[in-house]
Amino acid sequence: MDRWLARIIDAQGRWARPLGDFNQRWLSALFRPMPVIRDFLNGRWLGHPLHAVLTDAPVGILFLVIVLDVVGQRTAADVALVVGILAMLAAAISGAADYADTDGNARERATVHSALMVVALLVYAASLAVRASGGDDRTVATWTSIVGFLFLSAGAYVGGDVVYVLGNMVSRHAFRGAGAKWIALEPAELDEAGDIPEGRPVKAKLGINTLALVRQGETVLALHDACAHAGEPLSGGRVEGGCLVCPWHGSRFRLTDGRVVRGPSVYDQPAYTVRRTEAGGWEARRRSN
Ligand code: FES
Numbered sequence: 001m002d003r004w005l006a007r008i009i010d011a012q013g014r015w016a017r018p019l020g021d022f023n024q025r026w027l028s029a030l031f032r033p034m035p036v037i038r039d040f041l042n043g044r045w046l047g048h049p050l051h052a053v054l055t056d057a058p059v060g061i062l063f064l065v066i067v068l069d070v071v072g073q074r075t076a077a078d079v080a081l082v083v084g085i086l087a088m089l090a091a092a093i094s095g096a097a098d099y100a101d102t103d104g105n106a107r108e109r110a111t112v113h114s115a116l117m118v119v120a121l122l123v124y125a126a127s128l129a130v131r132a133s134g135g136d137d138r139t140v141a142t143w144t145s146i147v148g149f150l151f152l153s154a155g156a157y158v159g160g161d162v163v164y165v166l167g168n169m170v171s172r173h174a175f176r177g178a179g180a181k182w183i184a185l186e187p188a189e190l191d192e193a194g195d196i197p198e199g200r201p202v203k204a205k206l207g208i209n210t211l212a213l214v215r216q217g218e219t220v221l222a223l224h225d226a227c228a229h230a231g232e233p234l235s236g237g238r239v240e241g242g243c244l245v246c247p248w249h250g251s252r253f254r255l256t257d258g259r260v261v262r263g264p265s266v267y268d269q270p271a272y273t274v275r276r277t278e279a280g281g282w283e284a285r286r287r288s289n
Contacts, residue, residue: 027097189203198217255271
């Protein structure tokens, strides 16, 4: 069944890819001038994607609409439908902020997800219009809310794929252990004096991990190289205002402790303490934060 569903979803790529690219362009242009609002919608303040929190409400409320319709609680069903539609709109706005920084296969599936949700919203709006027009026969009102819920469930299934199958908005460091041991650090480049080049990110190996180092005088600050948002190497980014800025979607992480100060990442970046060894090299270990 899962392969059959995956084939159906993948077959939507023909229209979902160009539509997703188009949506990404206008959404990026929309959110770029308002980084604080985008951060709020991503959920940086919560340390968790806001969209994932908000999506539960419409699913529960709109299922309740069907139950209330079936047991003949008309007014309660109509009120629940209005609340459900408002909850869907809130979830859609937060989802749009995540969607603006979603790429590749995840963008394609997110486009299918959002298209199904738009269809569900239109069906629910039609259901609301039928209810508002009055009349004793609730057959059309009830069936439209059932059809709306089928589209909503299909959209939720595809949205689940975007997170659980493709790992979108999942921390790239979810499975990384803390580790308290000092390990030899091997910078990828040194300056003429044999030191780590100053003021710009430099890649370095720390056992199986890759770090991005920034030397400021005698102090070497280090963050994990893979951006917590989508894994882009931070060593290709820039240093600005005490932060390392990701070259892909522009997340900013404080160099001293890895704290995320600008999204779309909602997760902090693993930070490392670096010290000189007696032999003249460097060693590092992960900070406990
Ligand atoms: S990979 Fe998206 S902000 Fe770094």
